[in-house]
Each structure stands twice: as C-alpha cells, then as structure tokens.
Amino acid sequence: MTASLTPAERSAELSNRLRRVHTRITSATAGGAAPTLIVVTKYFPASDVDLLAGLGVTDVGENKDQEAAAKALSVQAQDLNWHFIGQLQSNKAKSVVRYAAAVHSVDRLSLVTALGKAMAAEQSRRAQAGEQPRADLDVFLQVDLREQAAAGGSSGAGAGTGAGRGGALPRELPELAEAAAATPGLRLAGVMAVAPLGADAREAFARLAALSGELQRDHPGADAISAGMSGDLEAALENGATHLRIGSDILGPRPPVR
Template sequence: MSHADPARVEQVRANLHAARARIETACLKADRDPSEVSLIAVTKTHPASDVRILASLGVTDVGENRDQEAAPKAAETADLGLTWHFVGQLQTNKARSVASYADVVHSVDRAKLARALGERAEAAGRRLTCLVQVNLDEDSRAGVIGPRGGVDPADALELAARVEEQDALTLGGVMAVAPLGGDPSQAFARLKGVADRIRDRYARATMVSAGMTADLESAVARGATHVRLGTALLGDRGPIVG
C-alpha cells in the first residue's frame, strides 16, 4: 500500500477534530456525557485510502450505504479491525453480501429483510446487530415505505419482534433520517419516543442512530447514541463509484 498523502491526512485530522468538538459541545448543551455518542464515518464515494486515514486517526466505526461499494472496501481494509455499518436502503437480494461483512445493519425496514439477513448471517456463521429504521415523515402511513426507507412508527415494535426472533440477529435499537425540509428536532423527538418503547421491551436495544452533518446537534439533544458523518469528515462526495 502506498503511503497516504500527508495533506489529505491533515485535512481529515482537522475535520475529525472539528466534528468531535461539535459532538462534545452538543453533549454538554444536552447535559450528556460525550462518551455516550459514537461517531460513524460514512465513507461513500471516497476511496479505501480514506478509510485507512480515518482508522489511523482512531476512527473504529465506518459506514457505507451501497453494497457494491461497501463490499470491496470492507475486503480491502479487512486488516484494520473496523466495525462496518451498513446505513443505506437494502434490497433483499443483497442480504447475502451485506451479511458477509457488515457488523451492524441500520436500515431494516421490513420483516422480509430481517428474515433474509437472519438466514444469510446464520449460513455465514456470523451475528449481525440490526436497527429498525423508522420513517419520520409526517405523512408516514402503515405499510408504506417512503423514498428514504423506514417503517411507520406505529409498526416499529412489531418489526423489532421480527428481528429479535432471528437467531443470528441482535436487535440493537433504531435508526432514522430526518425528513427533508422538516424540523429535525421534532422528528428526532418522535424517534426518541419509538426508541423508548422498543427499549422498554428489549432492554439491550439501546442504540439510537440519528443525525448527520447538517443536524447532529438536534439528534444529540434528542438522545442519539450514534451520529453518521460523511461530508463533515471527508468533504463533498466525488462521483458515485460502481
């Protein structure tokens, strides 16, 4: 492997420092301990060399949202001992591939997908942590999955039960994306309500994956345990790969 470009290392280091400072400030404002909030570096459209730079700077959690980009990148950086998070919408026919490298799947939004991931993880001898993706659009209706994915809040407990019944899956908690154009604080408050209901029934399902570069402060104020940052760390995305 060629050595990383020193200028790129310094750029990512500065971005990471700034992002961690934002998380810390948001935690202090919300009267939370910064150690309660984990940073997931979303590296979509950025090369594996950036994953190596992030790892060298102490990042252990890396996220991707497209299997065709994530699978080769995970293989290329397998020596780093990272935790891989799959955060994008997922077709059932990709379950076998994703179950082979992902440690956490954030985007489980239907029972059929939970079943497919459970079967594929079991066949691969692996265990996956799965989050129920919740649709926070105001007009979310039962059974209708919106353009960004997610189950209606009213159906989240039922889907959590479908995840929990798969032997190779561990129910980790919930994930959501703030609606476009809406108030993220209001949306994340709705998510907190869903997260609390699921945790009341499944005590270990404590993860709340919410907040991205634009709205991490609102997410932290409403109980996020994991924020997914891409642009804040690596800059604007290049062209889609693959």
C-alpha cells in the same frame, strides 16, 4: 483521496475535519457520554478509510453493498466496524453479513428473514472453512418520521417498495422488533431515522426518542438511537442519539460518481 493531495496532506485534512466534528459533539453532549461516530465513506476511496483508521476512527458507514463489499476487502485496516446504512435489498443480505457489524436500515419483515438466513449461511460457511464464528449482527429498525407516517398513512417502505429514504411506519415497529429479537444471529440494537427534508430536526428526533422509549419497554437492551448527520448532529444528540452518521463534514465534498 483528493487527487491533488499527497497521503500526508490528505491525512492532515481529515484530522482537522475530525477535530472540528469532535468539538461539535463535545459541545452538544456537555461532557456526557460520547456517541459512536460512524464516518460515512461512500464514494470515497479505500485509501481514505485507511487514513481514517490511522487517525483513530473505528466505525465506517456505507450505503451500497457493491461498493462496501469491495472496499472492506481492499482496506488494510482489519479492526474496523462496518455499518451498512443504506436501503438494502433482501438479495444483498448474504453479501452484507460477510463484512458488516450492523445494518441500520431494517424496515420490513422480509429483510429480517433474509438477514437471519444470511447469518445462518455465513456461520455455516465459516465453520466449514475452520474460521471463527462471527458475532451477531446488530440491526437498527429504520423509522419513517414523515408526517403521513406519524399519522398512520402508508409510506410504502414497510413493504420494501417505497422510493427515497425508506423506513417502516411507527405502528409497524413492534412486529418488526419481535421478529428481529426472535431471529438467531440478529441482535436488536435500537432505532434509526433520517430527519425528513424541510422538517424541524429537533421535533423529528424527539419523536424518534419517544419511539425508542416505547421499544425499550418490551426490549430493554434495544437502547441505541442512530440519528444525526453533518447538518443536524446537535439536534440528534439533544434527543439521545447514540450513533451519528457523518460524511461530508469529515471527508469533504463527495467526489463525482463515475
């Protein structure tokens, strides 16, 4: 919560910001199907997440496992869907499956394997504890939309060694999709991408939509497209985005990282 605001004042601020974003979405979809709005709460306190839940938000996104795991345990709202949207190290998979309904950044085979093993371990843990089994984990295949990736060059992300935003090469998607679809505990949901810096977002998301269409020929149920942030949500919706990841336009400027 913003330090200078009371909880009631912060709730009112969030409500106003949410209303403006929903207005943009309604305008961009022309009354069509509403996308899933994922509010990205990284670096903001658990108190903000609880306020958002009170305003009707059902889906929140986090980029770092350490912060997300602690926040998921501390929030009072119990019916939230947590989306992991940042680059994920394979050794964090066991932690992520404890709280996340979806991972939007699957960009290499080793991560598919790690998530599958983590899901098996989590289901076993729950069974031994007498808890209900968890639902399958939704996985989105993250695509590198930069020009060199489209041309078939190496981004480094497919091997998990690339810096920056990550993402698999377009030509790597069929193999990744087959692996995810064949892994028990995982549900292949669709594709995800971030518009490259300095690129035309509409052109980038049009390429993503085309890749989504190719994916659905072999995996008809994998029809979700996770695309669009505060600055380019309209471009994403024009190209079929089903999931938006919005942070600053709802929560305001990111607080200083301590």
